[in-house]
Amino acid sequence: MTAAPEIGNRPIMHGRGEENLTQLEFMAINSELNLADGHARQGLTPTQEKIINELPALFEESAERPVEELENEAHEAFFHSLGQHRYLSGSGRVLSCYASSVAMEILARTLATSIDAIALVHPTFDNIPDILRGCGLRLVRLDEEPLHSGDLDPEFLTSVGAVFVTTPNNPTGLVLSQENLARLAQQCAEHDVVLCLDTSFRGFDLRAQYDHYEVLTASGCRWVVIEDTGKLWPTLDLKAGFLVYSDNLGLPVDLIYSDILLGVSPMILTLIRSFAEDAATGGFADLHEFIARNRGIVRDGLTGVEGITCLGDDIRVSVERVRLHDGSASEVWTELRGKNVYVLPCRKFHWANPQEGDDSFRIALARPAEPLGRAVRMLRAALESRR
Ligand code: EGV
16 A cells, blocks of 8 residues: 655645645745745744743733633724724634634634535635635635626625625735725625635735724624734734624524634733734834845846746735746746745636746745845746746
């Protein structure tokens, strides 16, 4: 009998014929030149380091104070840092989860109790379609172009029970403007479609830091938003996802949440409160500058290489996409992997038609500048040697 193939010490299920993005990210986890996953792996800033130096005090506070108070403070501080002032803290409609993927699983199960089909933005990170499909939902492709250019086709909307949009999107960085969100929410209200957003990357982009809940509530639509602290701060994956929902949702989301979780650790909530307070008082400004500088390292490092394009104008999220005009992104990925440099091929982001992602890969920018620069020089050498 042959053993199951493995990545490190994790077996991989080849049932679907190809690894998912997270399995590809896991292959990179021990490499110093890991530009694969979108988690925050840069160094702590001086003010973040101060928080970490106070961990014993945070632990003690977390052990002593009522969970409800700590949770409300964490929600309030985090939403405030995002420009989300109608934060709903204390409303009971903010559910804390160990990760946004856990929130996603709870949302998918919740939707599956009453709807069959969901429109999903294309492309987007593949664990979103995989979780939705895993809960039995039928996916309908929603391209970014119609999404950002005006009203959706009413016939399209009547064919689904929910719409799911990642904004800013991963990997494209496109942001749903306040005007377009208002329009989409209005249409969802008219057709009684549940509007679901994943805003995990909005901490990176001021253009996504308007009051989403205000806009959604004003439309009267039924809505759910997944928020996430996981991409923003280098807290070694101590993080939370928040599942926020409208008072008219009318679905058993609380019950399904309770099937999976009692709650998250108050220690993590207290840590999030502290990092969010730091973010609101200059931390996010530092983060935006840091990511912009790292984007510069990638773009400058690849300037003049023929046959490639860095994708996206004025993109602010912590990932960059590079398109290879000859479509050889997967080959370059394999070649780099041989040198222990890891990027992420984009095929699987294009969940409805992976071929459309064949020509590009994604580079994670939430990394210390030095190894990032070194990896980009190796990437440049690999690209130039192919010509
Ligand atoms: C990104 C990893 C999960 C995900 C990374 C991600 N996969 N949770 N199954 O957190 O962009 O690299 O979203």
